[in-house]
Amino acid sequence: MSADRISAQLAFLTEADRLKSIDRATTLCDASRRENSAEHSWHIALYALTMAEHASRPVNVGRVIQMLLLHDIVEIDAGDAPIHGSPDPDLQAAKEQAAADRIFGLLPADQRDAFRAIWEEFEAAETDDAIFAKSIDRVQPVIANLETGGGTWPEYNVTPEQLETRVGVKVKRGAPAIWEALKARIDRWFAENTG
Amino acid sequence: MSADRISAQLAFLTEADRLKSIDRATTLCDASRRENSAEHSWHIALYALTMAEHASRPVNVGRVIQMLLLHDIVEIDAGDAPIHGSPDPDLQAAKEQAAADRIFGLLPADQRDAFRAIWEEFEAAETDDAIFAKSIDRVQPVIANLETGGGTWPEYNVTPEQLETRVGVKVKRGAPAIWEALKARIDRWFAENTG
Ligand SMILES: [Ca+2]
Numbered sequence: 051m052s053a054d055r056i057s058a059q060l061a062f063l064t065e066a067d068r069l070k071s072i073d074r075a076t077t078l079c080d081a082s083r084r085e086n087s088a089e090h091s092w093h094i095a096l097y098a099l100t101m102a103e104h105a106s107r108p109v110n111v112g113r114v115i116q117m118l119l120l121h122d123i124v125e126i127d128a129g130d131a132p133i134h135g136s137p138d139p140d141l142q143a144a145k146e147q148a149a150a151d152r153i154f155g156l157l158p159a160d161q162r163d164a165f166r167a168i169w170e171e172f173e174a175a176e177t178d179d180a181i182f183a184k185s186i187d188r189v190q191p192v193i194a195n196l197e198t199g200g201g202t203w204p205e206y207n208v209t210p211e212q213l214e215t216r217v218g219v220k221v222k223r224g225a226p227a228i229w230e231a232l233k234a235r236i237d238r239w240f241a242e243n244t245g
Numbered sequence: 246m247s248a249d250r251i252s253a254q255l256a257f258l259t260e261a262d263r264l265k266s267i268d269r270a271t272t273l274c275d276a277s278r279r280e281n282s283a284e285h286s287w288h289i290a291l292y293a294l295t296m297a298e299h300a301s302r303p304v305n306v307g308r309v310i311q312m313l314l315l316h317d318i319v320e321i322d323a324g325d326a327p328i329h330g331s332p333d334p335d336l337q338a339a340k341e342q343a344a345a346d347r348i349f350g351l352l353p354a355d356q357r358d359a360f361r362a363i364w365e366e367f368e369a370a371e372t373d374d375a376i377f378a379k380s381i382d383r384v385q386p387v388i389a390n391l392e393t394g395g396g397t398w399p400e401y402n403v404t405p406e407q408l409e410t411r412v413g414v415k416v417k418r419g420a421p422a423i424w425e426a427l428k429a430r431i432d433r434w435f436a437e438n439t440g
Contacts (some may be wrong), residue, residue: 052299052422053425053426056296056299056422056423056426057426059295059296060388060426062295063288063291063292063295063296063385063388064274064388064392066288066291067273067274067275067288067389067392068274068275069284069287070273070280070284070288071273071275071277078262078265078266079259079262079263080262080263080266082266085265086284088283088284088287088288089264089265089281089283089284089287091287092264092283092284092286092287092290092314093258093261093262093265093283095287095290095310095314096258096261096314096315097258099311099314099315100254100257100258100352100356101251101254101258104247104251111307112306112307112310115290115307115310115311115314116294116310119287119290119291119294119310120291120294157295161295190258193255193258193259194262197259197262227247227251228251230248231248231251231252231255
């Protein structure tokens with residue numbers, strides 16, 4: 051029935067509102083405050099729309115954007131695991147699975163399954179769309195750090211090697227031309243601020 | 246050249262970061278603070294993804310989402326004009342055109358023109374995609390107000406008639422079943438809180 055469907059959909063969308071209160075490690079580009087996961091999700095969807103042409107293999111940008119709109123919703127229950135922090139990966143994964151059960155479970159069954167499948171595809175990072183989506187999710191915080199004099203890098207004692215392993219490898223896999231463009235700016239920052 | 250393209254795209258995306266600092270009249274669903282236009286844009290893109298089946302005419306949900314990701318970017322220069330406030334509409338429109346010139350102008354020319362065309366299509370509200378996108382943009386603040394005991398309605402002295410004229414007409418045009426579902430909750434609120 052249409053009224054029941056709408057009320058289940060609105061329950062999901064109202065729950066999703068809480069993503070606006072999940073703070074990330076990264077700040078805004080003007081360093082005024084930490085970024086939240088909802089506005090981050092908007093920003094990387096816009097990144098994907100703007101930069102899809104640089105994907106290492108052709109992608110369906112509409113599907114990539116769907117992934118990016120949905121990818122962080124589990125953080126409402128599981129919290130954000132900073133890329134340069136050291137959470138227990140198994141524990142974090144278990145929390146995220148439970149969060150996906152609960153939050154996507156608010157939707158009508160067909161949409162619960164469809165959104166869950168898109169989220170699982172993103173997490174698995176095996177399809178061309180997911181590989182590009184993952185690379186874009188890694189690019190945006192690098193820009194925020196570069197725009198704010200290193201941002202969270204000093205706080206987490208990030209080394210160039212760590213940035214290459216945790217960020218560069220994933221960006222290069224999905225969008226090598228973008229990593230090449232960032233690398234020059236990153237190398238300059240580390241040359242001027244460390245060593 | 247690829248490096249020039251990427252650097253123009255990143256200039257646009259870095260400028261877009263400022264949308265996270267544009268506050269709207271509406272608060273989060275827990276009333277903890279006012280919502281900003283970037284997280285609002287994420288939320289209504291998620292609304293569109295979830296509720297496209299209720300569009301009055303068939304829509305291309307990927308295009309609707311592109312519109313919603315881009316629709317508020319002009320507010321970086323022009324600010325948010327609250328739906329229940331009384332700005333000068335000609336002045337606001339002129340500010341938004343100038344903002345579109347400047348901000349989309351940061352992109353490579355082909356993307357500047359494509360993004361501008363999507364934004365103009367949204368503003369004109371004539372195509373099926375734009376009509377649905379506009380209706381979704383009006384639904385989400387109603388939910389935020391209902392979730393927060395009337396939210397901004399008392400502050401702006403909103404009457405049921407005003408809500409019908411400024412919000413209901415537009416929601417019904419693009420998504421009549423959603424307005425029907427909201428109407429019962431809205432009528433209950435006004436019956437209990439006014440008169
Ligand atoms: Ca993320």
